[in-house]
Amino acid sequence: MSFRVDVVTLFPEMLQTWLELGVVSRCINRSVVDVNLIDLRQFGLGRHLQVDDYPFGGGPGMVLRPEPIFAAVESIPDHTHRPVILMSPRGTRFSQAQAAALSVAGGMTLICGHYEGVDERVSQHLATQELSIGDYVLSGGELPAMCVIDAVVRLLPGAIDEQSTREESFTDSILEYPQYTRPASFRGWEVPEVLTSGHHARVSAWRREQAKDRTERSRPDLIVPEPNP
Numbered sequence: 663m664s665f666r667v668d669v670v671t672l673f674p675e676m677l678q679t680w681l682e683l684g685v686v687s688r689c690i691n692r693s694v695v696d697v698n699l700i701d702l703r704q705f706g707l708g709r710h711l712q713v714d715d716y717p718f719g720g721g722p723g724m725v726l727r728p729e730p731i732f733a734a735v736e737s738i739p740d741h742t743h744r745p746v747i748l749m750s751p752r753g754t755r756f757s758q759a760q761a762a763a764l765s766v767a768g769g770m771t772l773i774c775g776h777y778e779g780v781d782e783r784v785s786q787h788l789a790t791q792e793l794s795i796g797d798y799v800l801s802g803g804e805l806p807a808m809c810v811i812d813a814v815v816r817l818l819p820g821a822i823d824e825q826s827t828r829e830e831s832f833t834d835s836i837l838e839y840p841q842y843t844r845p846a847s848f849r850g851w852e853v854p855e856v857l858t859s860g861h862h863a864r865v866s867a868w869r870r871e872q873a874k875d876r877t878e879r880s881r882p883d884l885i886v887p888e889p890n891p
C-alpha cells in the first residue's frame with residue numbers, strides 16, 4: 663500500500679505543478695506515494711464559501727476559521743490513523759530525524775495555514791503535531807508542506823537509491839562530503855587527486871575527513887560530543 667499524503671490548502675495549484683516534476687512525480691507514478699490535494703475553499707461557509715474571519719480580541723489580519731479545516735480533514739478516509747500536521751512557525755523544527763520518523767508513519771495529513779494563522783482549536787483538537795520548517799515567517803503553509811513532503815517521500819522504500827539517502831547530510835549528524843564530477847580540470851581548478859586515484863579506502867577516509875571539517879566549520883551545533891569512556 664502506498665504512503666498516503668493529504669494536503670489541506672487554499673491553493674492546491676501551488677502544489678499541483680510541483681507534484682508533476684522530479685522525484686515526487688516519479689514516486690506517484692510508481693505508487694510509492696499517493697498525494698491528495700484538498701481544496702479548503704470547498705469546505706468554506708455560506709454562499710461566499712468563507713474560510714477566514716476577524717481575530718477575537720482584535721489585532722491585524724484574518725484568521726482561518728476552524729469549521730472548514732475540521733470538515734476538510736474529517737472528509738479524509740481514516741485520517742485518525744495517520745499524523746495530522748499543522749504547518750506553523752510556532753511548531754517544533756522539522757529535521758531529517760522527523761522526516762525519517764514520518765516516513766514510517768504510513769502517511770500524513772498536512773494543513774496549510776494562511777493570513778495571520780489558524781484558529782487555535784485546530785492545533786488543540788485536530789492536529790497531532792505542529793511543524794515549522796525554520797525560524798522565519800512565510801505567508802502560507804504550502805511551501806513548508808512541499809518541503810516536508812519532499813524530505814519524507816525521498817526516504818520511502820523504492821523512492822531513490824537507498825545508498826544515496828544513507829550518506830546524505832544530517833544522517834549521522836554530519837554534513838555530506840564535497841562532490842565532484844567531470845571535467846577533472848575546470849578553469850585550472852583540479853578535482854582532488856584522491857578521487858581519481860581509484861583507491862577506495864583512501865577515498866572513504868578523505869570523504870569522512872572532509873565531512874567532519876565541513877560540519878565543524880559550518881554547523882558545529884550538529885556535532886555530538888564523544889561520550890566519556
Ligand code: SAH
Nearest residue numbers: 749750775778779794795799800802803806
Ligand atoms: N501570525 C503567525 C504567522 C502566520 S503565517 C505567527 O506569527 O506565528 C501564515 C501561515 O503560513 C501559517 O499558519 C503556517 O501555516 C505557514 N507558515 C509560515 N511560516 C512557516 C514556517 N516557518 N513553518 C511552517 N509553516 C509556516
